[in-house]
Amino acid sequence: MVADITSWGRASRDPLRLRRGQVAALDGAPGYGLTRIGLSLLAEHATSGPIAYLDVRGWLSPLAAWEMGIAPDRLLVARCGDVVRWGRAAAALLDGVRGLYAEVPAGARDAVIRRLGAMARRSGTPLVLRPLRGSVPAGVATMRIAAAGVRWDGVDHGHGRLRTRTTQLVVSGKAVRGMTQQMEVEDDGANAVRVVSDLGAARAGRTG
Amino acid sequence: MWSPTWALLGQGAPDEPFQAVGDDRRVSAINPAATAAGIRLGMLRSEAEALCPTVVTVPRDLGAEVARFEPIVSVLEEVVPRVEIVAPGMALIPVAGAVGYYGSEPKLAKRVAAAVTAGSDQGAHFRFGIASGPFAAQRAAELATGRPPLLIVEDDVAFLQELDIAAIDREDLVATFRWLGITTLGDLARLPRSAIVSRFGTEGMTAHRLASGEDREVRPRALPEDLVVEERFDPPLDDFERASFAARALANRLVASLAGRGAHRVIVEAEAADGTVRSRTWRSADPFDDASLADRVRWQLRAWIEGAGVGVRGGLAAIRIRPADLSGTGRQMVLSEDASSTAETRRALTEVQAIVGPDALLQAVPQGGRDPGERVAWHRWDESPAPAVRDPAAPWPGRLPAPAPALVPPTPQPLAVEWDEGLPSAVRLGSRWVPVLTWAGPWRSVARWWHDGHIVVDRYQLVTSAGAFLCEVRDGTSWLVGVYD
Numbered sequence: 001m002v003a004d005i006t007s008w009g010r011a012s013r014d015p016l017r018l019r020r021g022q023v024a025a026l027d028g029a030p031g032y033g034l035t036r037i038g039l040s041l042l043a044e045h046a047t048s049g050p051i052a053y054l055d056v057r058g059w060l061s062p063l064a065a066w067e068m069g070i071a072p073d074r075l076l077v078a079r080c081g082d083v084v085r086w087g088r089a090a091a092a093l094l095d096g097v098r099g100l101y102a103e104v105p106a107g108a109r110d111a112v113i114r115r116l117g118a119m120a121r122r123s124g125t126p127l128v129l130r131p132l133r134g135s136v137p138a139g140v141a142t143m144r145i146a147a148a149g150v151r152w153d154g155v156d157h158g159h160g161r162l163r164t165r166t167t168q169l170v171v172s173g174k175a176v177r178g179m180t181q182q183m184e185v186e187d188d189g190a191n192a193v194r195v196v197s198d199l200g201a202a203r204a205g206r207t208g
Numbered sequence: 209m210w211s212p213t214w215a216l217l218g219q220g221a222p223d224e225p226f227q228a229v230g231d232d233r234r235v236s237a238i239n240p241a242a243t244a245a246g247i248r249l250g251m252l253r254s255e256a257e258a259l260c261p262t263v264v265t266v267p268r269d270l271g272a273e274v275a276r277f278e279p280i281v282s283v284l285e286e287v288v289p290r291v292e293i294v295a296p297g298m299a300l301i302p303v304a305g306a307v308g309y310y311g312s313e314p315k316l317a318k319r320v321a322a323a324v325t326a327g328s329d330q331g332a333h334f335r336f337g338i339a340s341g342p343f344a345a346q347r348a349a350e351l352a353t354g355r356p357p358l359l360i361v362e363d364d365v366a367f368l369q370e371l372d373i374a375a376i377d378r379e380d381l382v383a384t385f386r387w388l389g390i391t392t393l394g395d396l397a398r399l400p401r402s403a404i405v406s407r408f409g410t411e412g413m414t415a416h417r418l419a420s421g422e423d424r425e426v427r428p429r430a431l432p433e434d435l436v437v438e439e440r441f442d443p444p445l446d447d448f449e450r451a452s453f454a455a456r457a458l459a460n461r462l463v464a465s466l467a468g469r470g471a472h473r474v475i476v477e478a479e480a481a482d483g484t485v486r487s488r489t490w491r492s493a494d495p496f497d498d499a500s501l502a503d504r505v506r507w508q509l510r511a512w513i514e515g516a517g518v519g520v521r522g523g524l525a526a527i528r529i530r531p532a533d534l535s536g537t538g539r540q541m542v543l544s545e546d547a548s549s550t551a552e553t554r555r556a557l558t559e560v561q562a563i564v565g566p567d568a569l570l571q572a573v574p575q576g577g578r579d580p581g582e583r584v585a586w587h588r589w590d591e592s593p594a595p596a597v598r599d600p601a602a603p604w605p606g607r608l609p610a611p612a613p614a615l616v617p618p619t620p621q622p623l624a625v626e627w628d629e630g631l632p633s634a635v636r637l638g639s640r641w642v643p644v645l646t647w648a649g650p651w652r653s654v655a656r657w658w659h660d661g662h663i664v665v666d667r668y669q670l671v672t673s674a675g676a677f678l679c680e681v682r683d684g685t686s687w688l689v690g691v692y693d
Contacts, residue, residue: 029637029674029675030615030675030691030693031637031672031674031675031676031677031691031692031693032674032675032693033614033675033692033693034693035614035615035693036611036614036693039614049553050553057615057617058617058618059615059616059617059618059691060614060615060616061580061581061584061612061613061614061615061616061690062572062584063574063580063583063584063612063613064611064612064613064614066574067610067611067612072571072572072573072574073571075571075572076557076569076570076571076589077569077570077571077572078560078564078568078569078570079564079568079569079570080563080564080568085563085564088563089560089563089564092556092557092559092560092563093556093557093560095552095556095559096552096553096554096555096556096557096559096560097553097556097557149673150673150674150675150676152646152671152676152692154648155646155647155648155669155671156646157631157646157647158631158647158648158649158650159648160648161609161648161669162611162648162669162671162676162692165611165676165692187611188610188611189609189610189611189612
């Protein structure tokens with residue numbers, strides 16, 4: 001059951017919202033649902049123009065983006081597995097789209113990632129970075145989202161089907177006022193990802 | 209425009225029965241004398257010779273037929289500039305603009321007939337069919353009579369309804385349709401498309417679409433060579449700035465030579481000093497002007513000269529720009545409703561295209577299918593999506609329900625799964641085995657069951673502590689086909 005998030009007194013804070021010029025870093029292995037969470041962060045920006053997904057592996061299925069509320073004609077997918085051209089392609093995309101989800105290839109230099117973060121802030125384009133190996137260097141992301149666990153409902157030893165995923169997240173960074181927050185988000189494929197519980201918050205040290 | 213005897217042109221006397229036979233040993237062209245003897249197109253050669261022992265059989269020579277047809281097409285393009293060649297002796301001509309220019313469809317047909325007759329010194333006779341779609345137009349040309357033989361179809365759907373089911377030209381499907389009592393295209397069109405798709409797959413849907421008058425548009429052929437602009441450099445250029453300067457001048461020359469005709473597609477070629485040629489096609493929803501064309505050529509040259517890869521060995525010996533499509537209709541994508549930023553967006557995306565290549569900047573539209581990969585039709589940015597091969601509105605029983613896996617590998621990846629008495633117990637993720645906590649399935653899918661080579665697939669949704677994965681088992685081997693990320 002999805003809780004009314006206002007009952008937690010959190011609607012005004014809206015922790016899973018990426019504003020213009022902010023940079024989010026996603027941290028977690030494939031399977032935790034971070035691709036869909038990253039796309040949901042950009043979905044609201046797709047209402048005003050195209051957003052892009054910089055696909056290093058060529059694995060993105062646009063079905064997931066469409067389910068997140070991104071219209072097919074508002075989603076561009078640029079495939080680029082070459083680490084040198086990746087930086088140039090990301091920079092060019094930041095100039096022309098309203099939001100960018102960029103998978104970060106192994107071997108991408110920290111300086112390039114920092115430069116992209118600065119470009120995103122300057123151009124006012126929200127940027128989601130998903131490193132395929134390692135993590136985003138400190139000081140780039142205004143919001144760090146790390147997956148701590150995942151649970152699926154709807155299946156039972158051969159019966160049913162995958163219906164709802166609940167992911168435990170640890171969110172930190174300036175975008176959440178420097179507070180490290182643990183929360184659960186729910187995704188049933190029919191709506192944007194919803195925050196369903198606020199497990200706790202603690203003052204963090206220096207983050208992202 | 210179709211000449212049924214094109215393959216036999218210049219063969220023997222007109223009163224002798226002649227037939228042309230292709231590699232499949234079936235009759236692909238006959239002259240009137242052979243028709244009178246009872247020979248029909250598509251008949252086996254042995255059947256035809258049994259019916260008419262005096263028939264002279266000639267093997268088809270497609271190369272020679274194409275060479276003979278080329279002068280006709282050139283003459284035709286002087287009357288109507290955009291022509292699609294379907295086969296030697298058959299061309300599709302988009303007539304919407306030309307009818308307005310020449311006054312009426314019969315006048316246009318007479319003008320075209322006069323031009324091709326004058327242009328052919330081989331006595332070729334053409335038939336003309338005019339309809340809204342290529343399929344109906346070809347059928348109309350087959351039935352055309354008069355001087356010149358012409359049939360104008362006012363309503364494609366009504367015209368097609370009366371035609372024999374053999375018109376879909378798929379022997380296996382036609383035989384099954386007849387066995388089911390479907391003898392005309394109208395019979396087929398009246399059946400629910402979903403039932404046809406479910407029984408006959410994609411081929412059935414294509415047949416149903418054609419029978420219903422839903423057809424593709426004419427695709428004009430590439431432009432002749434003389435519109436190519438070229439600049440050669442001796443000694444070869446070795447720096448981007450000079451190449452960029454030359455590219456701008458070349459783009460200006462091409463746009464000027466097109467004399468107001470807009471090019472939507474150009475091929476940029478760079479010849480290296482060692483003789484290797486690199487080429488890339490650039491498209492635009494709006495016709496290229498000199499500035500936008502120069503930008504693309506410049507970006508492309510930069511990608512080749514300064515980018516990763518083999519580069520341009522020994523310097524740049526020549527640049528060529530080849531216009532490839534002068535189609536007149538705009539194909540503007542609706543990417544942004546904010547007009548002020550559209551130009552900026554287009555400029556940025558064009559630069560991305562230059563960096564990653566035109567085949568790597570993509571958009572997608574939904575199409576029908578059961579698997580996540582099947583339900584997405586990709587197309588290049590700045591190009592219109594191709595008509596959906598599979599109808600997204602059709603019922604797709606067994607389709608994987610939402611939520612969809614966010615990551616779908618382009619080809620299934622091997623996945624190590626440990627089975628315990630036929631039930632999944634562990635899966636290897638990277639270098640470690642992870643217990644399967646629960647799972648859904650197996651859902652058995654038998655694709656193309658009406659074919660001998662049908663495919664049996666068991667599909668599982670495997671849930672682990674590290675997430676959920678979509679897995680397929682074929683012939684005892686497990687494959688990863690999706691990650692619920």
